[in-house]
Amino acid sequence: xxxxxxxxxxxxxxxxxxxxxxxxxxxxxxxALLLVSADPMTQDDIMQDxxxxxxxxxxxxxxxxxxxxxxRVIVTGERKEFFAAEKDIWKVVRQIVKxxxxxxxxPMLKLLDQLEExxxxxxxKNIKSFVETVTGIKRLGKQADKTLDMMIRADENWFLGSLxxxxx
Amino acid sequence: xxxxxxxxxxxxxxxxxxxxxxxxxxxxxxxALLLVSADPMTQDDIMQDxxxxxxxxxxxxxxxxxxxxxxRVIVTGERKEFFAAEKDIWKVVRQIVKxxxxxxxxPMLKLLDQLEExxxxxxxKNIKSFVETVTGIKRLGKQADKTLDMMIRADENWFLGSLxxxxx
DNA sequence: TAAATGTTTCAAAAAGTTTTGAAAATTCAA
DNA sequence: TTGAATTTTCAAAACTTTTTGAAACATTTA
Numbered sequence: 286x287x288x289x290x291x292x293x294x295x296x297x298x299x300x301x302x303x304x305x306x307x308x309x310x311x312x313x314x315x316x317a318l319l320l321v322s323a324d325p326m327t328q329d330d331i332m333q334d335x336x337x338x339x340x341x342x343x344x345x346x347x348x349x350x351x352x353x354x355x356x357r358v359i360v361t362g363e364r365k366e367f368f369a370a371e372k373d374i375w376k377v378v379r380q381i382v383k384x385x386x387x388x389x390x391x392p393m394l395k396l397l398d399q400l401e402e403x404x405x406x407x408x409x410k411n412i413k414s415f416v417e418t419v420t421g422i423k424r425l426g427k428q429a430d431k432t433l434d435m436m437i438r439a440d441e442n443w444f445l446g447s448l449x450x451x452x453x
Numbered sequence: 454x455x456x457x458x459x460x461x462x463x464x465x466x467x468x469x470x471x472x473x474x475x476x477x478x479x480x481x482x483x484x485a486l487l488l489v490s491a492d493p494m495t496q497d498d499i500m501q502d503x504x505x506x507x508x509x510x511x512x513x514x515x516x517x518x519x520x521x522x523x524x525r526v527i528v529t530g531e532r533k534e535f536f537a538a539e540k541d542i543w544k545v546v547r548q549i550v551k552x553x554x555x556x557x558x559x560p561m562l563k564l565l566d567q568l569e570e571x572x573x574x575x576x577x578k579n580i581k582s583f584v585e586t587v588t589g590i591k592r593l594g595k596q597a598d599k600t601l602d603m604m605i606r607a608d609e610n611w612f613l614g615s616l617x618x619x620x621x
Numbered sequence: 622t623a624a625a626t627g628t629t630t631c632a633a634a635a636a637g638t639t640t641t642g643a644a645a646a647t648t649c650a651a
Numbered sequence: 652t653t654g655a656a657t658t659t660t661c662a663a664a665a666c667t668t669t670t671t672g673a674a675a676c677a678t679t680t681a
Binding site: 286287288291292294295298302304305306307320321322323372373374375378385388389393396399400402403404405410411412413414415417418419421422424425 | 460466490541561568593
Binding site: 477478479505506507508509512532 | 668669670671672673678679680
């Protein structure tokens with residue numbers, strides 16, 4: 286397979302993959318493009334490569350920067366802004382985990398805390414069933430929260446090393 | 454907070470939560486409703502509780518059954534089919550991980566294997582950058598694949614216990 | 622067997638999301 | 652300053668996904 290074709294394939298699959306994870310196709314494609322390109326690219330480069338509009342490009346680059354997956358790069362002697370993806374894939378994963386934990390897991394845990402304190406007789410079958418489910422989810426959620434925290438703080442080798450020992 | 458209100462809240466948040474994870478709102482809401490209800494419910498119960506159409510209800514119940522998150526329950530003396538959610542939340546998580554791994558992670562790893570074998574001079578900056586990125590992703594992906602396999606096979610206590618030891 | 626009850630399908634409508642592109646805003650060099 | 656280059660915004664259009672509901676299908680009961 287030729288490089289150009291391989292890049293195309295990677296970009297298109299990464300885009301499809303992203304849509305399963307709540308990331309829109311274009312955002313994932315721009316990320317993919319920057320991941321496999323040797324040098325930083327301008328907005329116009331990206332537009333042309335992916336044949337998407339200026340607005341769409343701009344919007345999604347900004348979103349990628351928000352997620353901490355892409356950085357603005359200043360190239361001396363150039364007026365235009367350049368963009369580059371974080372290439373250390375382990376950092377990328379940690380970054381995504383960190384953001385999603387904050388945006389999704391933490392609010393859910395806060396809600397579960399409230400719901401656990403539903404009024405009424407705990408012997409009532411309906412209340413019992415509700416509280417048990419909520420407590421179960423909360424327990425697992427809190428555990429996941431802690432585990433992810435460790436993972437975010439951890440260094441790649443430490444993490445891989447520990448898992449290898451644990452799961453061998 | 455009253456039980457009815459608490460249930461409402463739970464169902465609506467679980468629905469919103471689900472949409473971040475590639476599960477549609479209704480599917481997540483039906484799942485939530487069944488999770489917190491003490492007894493199995495019929496399609497008509499669910500329709501009425503969530504005020505959604507018959508077709509929508511049917512479609513999403515079937516999808517939940519496909520995912521292994523909901524079971525048909527036979528109630529003796531009743532003509533209608535009843536449905537109940539798997540209440541062991543740890544089983545639910547394992548089930549979801551298993552499905553998504555199969556549908557998403559595994560095909561991606563297969564593709565990366567192919568892409569790694571791009572033609573051309575490995576000293577070329579562009580090829581080098583591409584191969585390095587792909588290799589990096591593959592390495593992490595393979596590791597994740599293994600780890601998830603262990604997790605799917607593992608028993609709750611074993612998993613929590615090991616993690617507790619590891620991450621304390 | 623026919624009627625009644627229950628389940629599934631699917632085309633069309635509604636709702637939700639993403640993309641476009643032109644105009645506005647900003648930045649920078651002269 | 653001015654104006655050319657660049658970036659950002661946002662309303663409308665295109666596209667995608669979800670939902671509806673009526674009709675078809677299936678199963679049970681009498």
